[in-house]
Amino acid sequence: MRVKGETLDPMARDTTTKYGFYGYLASTYRTSSGWRFLPFLVAGLVLIPIGTVISSFFAPAGDIWQHLVETTLAGLLINTFWLVLGVASGTALLGVSLAWFTAVCEFPGRKFFSWALLLPLAIPAYVTAFVALGLFDYIGPVQTALRTWLGPDLAWFPNVRSRMGVIIVMILAFYPYVYLLTRNAFLTQGKRSLEAAQSLGFNRTQGFFKLALPMARPWIVGGVMLALMETLADFGTVSVFNYDTFTTAIYKAWFGMFSLTAASQLASLLIVIVFVMMVVEQQFRARMRYAENRQSARVDRIPLAGWRAWLLAGFASGTLFFAFLLPVAQLGIWAASVFTRDFDQRYLEFLWHSLLLSALAALLTCSVALLVAYAARRYPDRATHTAIRIATLGYALPGAVLAVGIFIPVAWLDNWLSSIALQLFNMETGLLIQGTLFTMLIAYMTRFLAVSHSPIDSAMQRITGSIDEAAMGLGLNGWTMLRRVHLPILKGGIFTAATLVFVDVMKEMPITLMTRPFGWDTLAVRIFEMTSEGAWDQAALPAVALVLAGLFPIILFVRQTEK
Amino acid sequence: MSRSCFNRYLTAMLCCLTVFGTSLSHAEQVVVYSARIEQLIKPMFDAFTKETGIGVKFVTDKEGPLLARLKAEGKNTPADMLITVDAGNLWEAAREGLLKPIESKTLEANIPAYLRDPQNQWFGLSVRARTIIYNTQKVKPADLSTYEALADPKWKGRLCLRTSKKVYNQSLVAMMIAELGEEKTEQIVKGWVANLATDPLSDETKAMEFVAAGKCDITIANTYYYGRLMAKNPTLPLAIFWPNQAGSGVHVNISGGGVTHYAHNVPGAIKLLEFLSSEKAQNLFADVNMEYPANPKVKIDPAVAAWGSFKQNPINVTKAGELQAEAVKLMDRAGYR
Numbered sequence: 070m071r072v073k074g075e076t077l078d079p080m081a082r083d084t085t086t087k088y089g090f091y092g093y094l095a096s097t098y099r100t101s102s103g104w105r106f107l108p109f110l111v112a113g114l115v116l117i118p119i120g121t122v123i124s125s126f127f128a129p130a131g132d133i134w135q136h137l138v139e140t141t142l143a144g145l146l147i148n149t150f151w152l153v154l155g156v157a158s159g160t161a162l163l164g165v166s167l168a169w170f171t172a173v174c175e176f177p178g179r180k181f182f183s184w185a186l187l188l189p190l191a192i193p194a195y196v197t198a199f200v201a202l203g204l205f206d207y208i209g210p211v212q213t214a215l216r217t218w219l220g221p222d223l224a225w226f227p228n229v230r231s232r233m234g235v236i237i238v239m240i241l242a243f244y245p246y247v248y249l250l251t252r253n254a255f256l257t258q259g260k261r262s263l264e265a266a267q268s269l270g271f272n273r274t275q276g277f278f279k280l281a282l283p284m285a286r287p288w289i290v291g292g293v294m295l296a297l298m299e300t301l302a303d304f305g306t307v308s309v310f311n312y313d314t315f316t317t318a319i320y321k322a323w324f325g326m327f328s329l330t331a332a333s334q335l336a337s338l339l340i341v342i343v344f345v346m347m348v349v350e351q352q353f354r355a356r357m358r359y360a361e362n363r364q365s366a367r368v369d370r371i372p373l374a375g376w377r378a379w380l381l382a383g384f385a386s387g388t389l390f391f392a393f394l395l396p397v398a399q400l401g402i403w404a405a406s407v408f409t410r411d412f413d414q415r416y417l418e419f420l421w422h423s424l425l426l427s428a429l430a431a432l433l434t435c436s437v438a439l440l441v442a443y444a445a446r447r448y449p450d451r452a453t454h455t456a457i458r459i460a461t462l463g464y465a466l467p468g469a470v471l472a473v474g475i476f477i478p479v480a481w482l483d484n485w486l487s488s489i490a491l492q493l494f495n496m497e498t499g500l501l502i503q504g505t506l507f508t509m510l511i512a513y514m515t516r517f518l519a520v521s522h523s524p525i526d527s528a529m530q531r532i533t534g535s536i537d538e539a540a541m542g543l544g545l546n547g548w549t550m551l552r553r554v555h556l557p558i559l560k561g562g563i564f565t566a567a568t569l570v571f572v573d574v575m576k577e578m579p580i581t582l583m584t585r586p587f588g589w590d591t592l593a594v595r596i597f598e599m600t601s602e603g604a605w606d607q608a609a610l611p612a613v614a615l616v617l618a619g620l621f622p623i624i625l626f627v628r629q630t631e632k
Numbered sequence: 633m634s635r636s637c638f639n640r641y642l643t644a645m646l647c648c649l650t651v652f653g654t655s656l657s658h659a660e661q662v663v664v665y666s667a668r669i670e671q672l673i674k675p676m677f678d679a680f681t682k683e684t685g686i687g688v689k690f691v692t693d694k695e696g697p698l699l700a701r702l703k704a705e706g707k708n709t710p711a712d713m714l715i716t717v718d719a720g721n722l723w724e725a726a727r728e729g730l731l732k733p734i735e736s737k738t739l740e741a742n743i744p745a746y747l748r749d750p751q752n753q754w755f756g757l758s759v760r761a762r763t764i765i766y767n768t769q770k771v772k773p774a775d776l777s778t779y780e781a782l783a784d785p786k787w788k789g790r791l792c793l794r795t796s797k798k799v800y801n802q803s804l805v806a807m808m809i810a811e812l813g814e815e816k817t818e819q820i821v822k823g824w825v826a827n828l829a830t831d832p833l834s835d836e837t838k839a840m841e842f843v844a845a846g847k848c849d850i851t852i853a854n855t856y857y858y859g860r861l862m863a864k865n866p867t868l869p870l871a872i873f874w875p876n877q878a879g880s881g882v883h884v885n886i887s888g889g890g891v892t893h894y895a896h897n898v899p900g901a902i903k904l905l906e907f908l909s910s911e912k913a914q915n916l917f918a919d920v921n922m923e924y925p926a927n928p929k930v931k932i933d934p935a936v937a938a939w940g941s942f943k944q945n946p947i948n949v950t951k952a953g954e955l956q957a958e959a960v961k962l963m964d965r966a967g968y969r
Contacts, residue, residue: 140964207830208841221846230831311795311834313969321797324696325960327724473700480704487708500708582693583701587663590670598669598692602921603835603857 118474125333164247191619195305247292528562723953756886783823
């Protein structure tokens with residue numbers, strides 16, 4: 070993959086006039102300016118499904134909009150607003166504080182918590198939701214036990230099936246996004262920013278708020294944005310709570326009122342909202358520049374002692390307990406009760422499919438994210454940034470809507486190919502692209518590009534321009550620069566991205582269901598089948614397997630980064 | 633990352649991106665898109681293959697995506713048959729032109745007219761009865777009568793319901809609209825909502841557990857959920873009441889199937905449907921999930937028969953589809969979440 074002739078030839082830019090358009094293309098390839106087009110290419114690919122969804126806007130949807138406005142819309146919007154606000158502030162608070170403490174302080178169990186706090190990533194949010202309700206709702210063991218001890222009146226017990234309940238479950242499920250991204254930042258610059266703060270005469274608290282926190286902003290915002298997009302797209306968790314959001318309305322229009330058109334129109338609105346959020350965030354970010362601060366060989370942590378240390382340990386174990394141990398324990402109990410009846414060698418097949426798909430998708434998605442981020446670094450103009458925003462929108466769409474958006478153009482292409490084959494060769498080809506792993510992987514990429522782009526891009530921002538200049542001075546350019554200069558510095562970001570995508574793909578349902586080839590059932594498909602008939606105890610078996618499989622990449626990640 | 637490592641990585645990526653072709657098999661087979669989950673269809677497919685030598689290839693998903701898929705694939709669809717777990721989606725598939733009317737004396741003989749499409753585009757294969765479940769310690773069966781009567785203020789704070797987003801409730805309300813008209817039905821649904829002891833629940837097993845635990849006294853559920861729950865925990869103080877026996881009968885829905893409009897193997901798909909409606913398969917199809925057979929000549933599973941016999945509402949299940957969107961809107965207006 071080496072590109073020959075990578076020189077800083079000043080004449081290269083003039084080839085347009087000399088050799089015409091194709092000459093220009095050839096020369097841009099030689100000088101690696103092909104990077105210029107890459108983000109647009111990827112954005113174009115992602116725009117196909119999103120455009121398919123948005124194109125519904127020009128189709129009639131009957132009186133469904135009027136009905137929504139007259140009945141449930143106001144309530145849905147209020148519900149969605151509070152959910153978004155709650156999850157954003159909650160994941161930021163929990164994620165950032167845990168990241169700070171494990172990166173900068175020393176307290177009992179810090180080493181263990183620093184990786185264990187990532188584990189909740191492996192549990193799908195709807196599973197956490199179901200377990201939380203199973204344990205704490207009226208019929209759960211907690212309230213039942215309390216009723217036997219304290220009498221039948223438990224009016225003081227908070228209603229778990231409430232707005233607060235959904236928010237808490239989502240915070241517990243999504244905080245690792247913020248934690249993972251922010252910790253990376255604190256590890257590399259936290260301690261130094263504190264030292265700098267001290268030299269400016271600030272104390273630790275001031276140093277945290279005035280220096281460390283603002284410096285970690287792109288990572289925090291990146292993590293919170295992921296949590297938010299996940300929240301907006303979520304259908305499983307809110308369904309378990311029967312909490313009506315914009316997304317439940319999308320599904321109701323589709324499944325209940327048989328109007329995929331109305332559902333797509335609602336979903337388009339969601340895309341617009343997320344896009345505006347991204348643009349606003351970008352505007353703020355554009356005013357700042359983040360310089361590199363490489364990780365020193367050894368970080369000296371602030372030793373804490375006494376009650377502070379134990380308080381921290383308690384905080385970390387509490388989070389870990391509710392976000393991971395409790396759900397896994399409950400799943401384990403359910404799974405054990407059906408194990409002998411349900412377990413067979415097919416589970417090996419499900420596991421293999423899950424692992425393979427996740428690994429391939431992580432590989433593809435992270436590669437694309439890396440190339441796109443690098444391209445944006447070389448051409449940091451507004452158009453490129455917009456293209457990248459568009460390319461990462463797939464994450465905010467409800468999964469099933471995106472799945473249809475992907476499926477329709479693929480089927481169209483397939484039908485077109487098949488009609489061509491019939492005309493030219495008089496050959497019945499059937500569907501060629503649909504139902505292949507290739508389609509599936511592209512679909513995963515359109516969904517999860519945001520997840521891989523966020524950590525890689527934040528890491529890329531940390532590489533100063535002076536490094537690029539120095540590299541160029543040594544005659545490195547294009548691929549060579551990416552490979553020899555940037556990749557080693559980006560390692561942490563890439564591993565973070567790969568871990569996130571791997572685990573997310575493993576949990577993903579709608580795209581897997583709709584695009585999988587015949588017989589390609591995965592653990593997530595198995596969970597879908599069990600839960601769709603309300604058999605949650607049976608769903609626990611594949612869910613436990615999924616959590617265990619999700620631990621692989623997390624452990625791998627920890628081994629790579631926590632040396 | 634060293635250079636050679638990077639190159640290997642790129643090569644691996646490219647290899648993985650090459651298209652994995654689907655395997656081509658020459659033996660006769662029927663391809664099924666199914667919203668009924670694998671556990672509840674595979675035993676019948678295996679029996680079919682054993683008897684006829686025709687293979688069955690299937691993929692499961694929710695109804696919405698399956699219909700979208702059939703529509704997008706058009707005449708090149710690999711699917712010969714569609715199976716759903718409710719009548720509404722079969723009606724919608726037929727309306728979208730995704731199914732094909734078929735002629736089969738066997739199916740017409742096996743499946744009663746009210747459980748199939750008047751144009752024979754789809755056929756019910758099992759019956760899902762939606763009934764009233766009550767707490768035996770707190771409710772006397774004599775106090776119960778109809779679905780409509782659950783709107784009576786005497787049940788205030790005593791009713792638990794599953795969410796209106798579930799298709800079974802949408803079908804039930806659609807059928808009520810068909811029988812009672814929209815205005816009357818809306819009053820009844822408003823009455824239900826006013827009687828709720830707690831917000832609507834996400835699934836009906838939960839709703840029954842709430843009834844058993846005493847949070848409320850009655851709920852509406854499909855019988856097989858009751859069967860499953862009682863099999864796991866036989867001591868729960870729950871029982872079935874068959875409503876509307878003096879009137880039109882218990883609301884029933886179907887799990888059923890039809891041949892797709894662009895099926896490649898129409899004879900094979902019809903053969904499969906006929907097989908599924910036959911006595912042999914009907915017991916498998918219904919019993920595996922404690923449902924009722926659609927074929928009235930077939931004997932009901934003894935465990936299910938023990939719940940008592942009842943009069944089914946003979947109104948054609950097509951109505952569930954026709955009026956489903958209306959029902960959803962009505963429940964929105966009534967504040968039934």
